[in-house]
Amino acid sequence: MHTFREKGENVSYALIFTKGPGFLMREDHPDAKKAFGPSVLAALSGVPFIMVLGNSLLIPVLPAVKNALHLTQFKVSLLITLFSVPAGLIIPLAGFLSDRYGRKKVIIPSLILYGLGGIMAGLTAIFVKHGTYSLILGGRILQGIGAAGTAPIAMALCGDLFGGKQRSQALGIIEAANGFGKVVSPVLGALLGLLTWYAAFLFFPLAVIPVAAGIWLLVKEPRVNRATQSIDRYLSSFGGIFEKSSVLLLTSFFGGMTALLLLFGVLFFLSEHLETVFRYNGLRKGAALAIPVLFMCIASFVTGLLIKRKAALMKWLVAAGLVLIAVSLAALGIFQQTVFFFVAISLAGVGTGLTLPCLNTIITSSTASERRGLVTSLYGSVRFFGVAFGPPLFGLLMGKGQPFMFWSGAALAAAAALLAAFFIHSRDITVGAEKPLPAHPEKGQDQGQAPSPAPAGKPRPRFAFNPARKPTK
Numbered sequence: 001m002h003t004f005r006e007k008g009e010n011v012s013y014a015l016i017f018t019k020g021p022g023f024l025m026r027e028d029h030p031d032a033k034k035a036f037g038p039s040v041l042a043a044l045s046g047v048p049f050i051m052v053l054g055n056s057l058l059i060p061v062l063p064a065v066k067n068a069l070h071l072t073q074f075k076v077s078l079l080i081t082l083f084s085v086p087a088g089l090i091i092p093l094a095g096f097l098s099d100r101y102g103r104k105k106v107i108i109p110s111l112i113l114y115g116l117g118g119i120m121a122g123l124t125a126i127f128v129k130h131g132t133y134s135l136i137l138g139g140r141i142l143q144g145i146g147a148a149g150t151a152p153i154a155m156a157l158c159g160d161l162f163g164g165k166q167r168s169q170a171l172g173i174i175e176a177a178n179g180f181g182k183v184v185s186p187v188l189g190a191l192l193g194l195l196t197w198y199a200a201f202l203f204f205p206l207a208v209i210p211v212a213a214g215i216w217l218l219v220k221e222p223r224v225n226r227a228t229q230s231i232d233r234y235l236s237s238f239g240g241i242f243e244k245s246s247v248l249l250l251t252s253f254f255g256g257m258t259a260l261l262l263l264f265g266v267l268f269f270l271s272e273h274l275e276t277v278f279r280y281n282g283l284r285k286g287a288a289l290a291i292p293v294l295f296m297c298i299a300s301f302v303t304g305l306l307i308k309r310k311a312a313l314m315k316w317l318v319a320a321g322l323v324l325i326a327v328s329l330a331a332l333g334i335f336q337q338t339v340f341f342f343v344a345i346s347l348a349g350v351g352t353g354l355t356l357p358c359l360n361t362i363i364t365s366s367t368a369s370e371r372r373g374l375v376t377s378l379y380g381s382v383r384f385f386g387v388a389f390g391p392p393l394f395g396l397l398m399g400k401g402q403p404f405m406f407w408s409g410a411a412l413a414a415a416a417a418l419l420a421a422f423f424i425h426s427r428d429i430t431v432g433a434e435k436p437l438p439a440h441p442e443k444g445q446d447q448g449q450a451p452s453p454a455p456a457g458k459p460r461p462r463f464a465f466n467p468a469r470k471p472t473k
Contacts, residue, residue, distance in 0.1 A: 040161065041170055043214035045177035047107060047154035050211045051147050052178050054114070055080050055264065055387060056185035056293070057192075057200050059271045060286050064197040069133050073398075077268065077391040082137050084388030086144035088381040094149040095156070095377025103157035104221050110149025111212040117143030118204025125198035139201070144384075151178065152380025159364040159376070160222050171364060172304010172357040179297030179353060183290045186267075190286025249363065251423040253379055255318055256359045257386035258416040259352045262325060262409050265390035266292065266345060269398065269405070278338070291342055292349035299353025307358055311426040314358040318424060321354030322417035326410045333406035351413075362424070 058065075058079060066076040098106040121139030128135055155174060162170040192199040267289060274280040274288050307314050328348040332341065363379050397405035 039218050040220075041158075041173060043211075043218040044154050044158055044161075044170075045174055046211040046214055047111070048151040048174055048178040049181040050111070050114070050207050051151040052181035053185050053188075053204065053207060054083055054143055054147055056182045056267070057189040057203065059267055060186050060189040060289060061193040061197045061200055062268075062271055063275055064193055068197055071133065073272075073395050074392060075133070077395045078137065079140055080264070080268070080391045081388045083140045083144040083147070084384045086141050087147040088384035088388060090145050090148035091152050091377045091381040091384065092374070094153055095374045095380075098149070098153045098156060098377075099374060102221055103153050103160070104215060104219060106149040106153050107157070107215055108212050110146045110153075111208045111215075112146070114143050114146030114150065115205035115208035117141070117146060118201045122198050122201035122204075125201065136201075143204070147384075148380075152376045152383075155360065155364060155380070156376040157219070157221065161219075167364065168307050168357075168361040169304050171360040172301060172307070175304065175353075175357040175360055176297055176301035178356075179293055179300045182293035183297050186289035186293070187283065187286040190283050190289075194282055247423045248425070249375070251419045252318075252359045252362050253382045255322060255355060255416045255420050256363075256379060257382040258412055259322065259325065259355045259386070260383050261386035261390040261393070262329065262348070262413060263292070263296070263352050263390070264387045265394035265409060266329075266348065268391035269394050270345070272398075288342075292345040292352075295346045295349035296353040299350045300357050301353075303354055303357045307361060314362060315420065315424045315426055317354045318358045318362075319417045319421040321351040321358075322413050322420060324348070324351030324354065326413035326417060328410075329406045329413065330410035333403040333410070336402075 062076050062079065065071065065079065066073070094106055094110065117139045119139075120142060121136045124132055124135040124139060155171065158170050158174055159167060188203075189200050192203055270289055270292075271285075274285050278288070280288050303317060307317065325348050328344045328351065332344045335341075335344075359379075363375060394405060394409075397408055
């Protein structure tokens with residue numbers, strides 16, 4: 001949004017992009033509300049919600065899968081890992097395609113592929129008698145490839161659509177939707193598990209349909225400058241994005257990966273622990289698994305509303321959230337009482353909810369829109385790697401005893417908190433400082449290139465605002 005003085009009053013206008021030239025529109029104009037309204041944000045929020053079901057929905061049924069297919073603890077953890085690793089590897093390519101061809105052209109086919117992977121895994125469990133486990137892993141890999149083009153690209157699209165304090169609020173809602181998916185999915189997964197253990201796989205395609213339709217029909221993608229370089233040059237630009245803010249980005253990436261590694265490691269541990277120690281099954285187990293992510297969801301939403309343009313606050317919320325995770329895990333290694341156990345994992349969820357929305361805003365605000373897909377794709381990759389390695393890591397550490405497992409996680413969170421405190425600087429966070437991109441490149445200029453500077457002594461003509469100008473159809 002940009003504020004102009006009209007008849008002695010400050011009036012807010014949005015730079016709207018359509019199939020024709022860009023134009024300024026009053027913020028209270030109905031078309032502006034349609035372009036950036038709640039329905040758009042709801043459609044975008046559906047993407048991370050559906051993506052997070054890919055792992056969280058299965059966590060309650062992993063013990064049943066283990067028993068049905070006669071798997072070891074490590075093998076059953078691969079159902080999470082072999083979804084997340086392919087996603088992490090493919091995300092940079094998805095970012096390249098979204099920067100070059102558009103966000104929606106990547107998100108919608110990715111959602112379809114995600115649903116097809118679920119169909120493959122579910123039908124394999126029903127009709128295949130031999131090699132079932134391997135084919136289910138194949139379906140999970142296919143789902144992971146589809147997931148690569150979902151939430152990270154939706155985050156980039158959110159950064160394209162919203163600016164300033166609206167961006168931090170929108171990204172907070174996106175993270176809250178991600179967290180809400182983690183809250184709902186254990187309960188939903190437990191309910192589906194009451195039918196049969198493979199019902200969760202068949203649920204994925206059903207959930208994809210309304211989300212893909214919402215993105216297609218409700219989200220009008222802005223016409224930003226698109227990258228036009230070859231994939232070789234694009235891959236070589238990975239190093240270029242770290243030239244000015246390498247420490248900021250690397251620290252933020254490590255913080256996001258650590259938070260999700262520990263969250264999914266704890267959830268994987270809980271899925272087994274609730275059955276063997278607390279004797280929780282079915283819906284009761286799903287509700288218990290939802291406790292830490294419910295607190296994370298609430299904290300994410302509140303954090304997104306609070307941070308706005310407050311760069312210094314973001315830094316300290318990241319550090320404080322990681323410290324809270326570290327303290328909670330360290331305490332779990334000492335105290336094992338039931339009430340304290342659930343209080344501690346809830347506080348760890350709050351710490352995660354403080355950390356992730358701030359990191360989302362820091363990272364999406366670090367580059368211009370034509371490179372935002374690359375940056376958010378890299379961030380999405382490390383987040384997926386955190387999710388991938390959390391369950392097998394905690395599965396291995398469980399063999400060395402619960403105190404050692406929790407204290408190791410606490411040490412990792414404490415290290416990430418120290419890095420955030422020392423290397424995230426508010427002066428490097430430029431929330432809301434980004435200028436709007438031109439609706440069209442100048443004559444003779446390729447899209448994806450920066451506008452050539454105006455000749456010395458000849459200032460560039462300013463945009464002539466006409467309040468009566470109608471949207472281009």
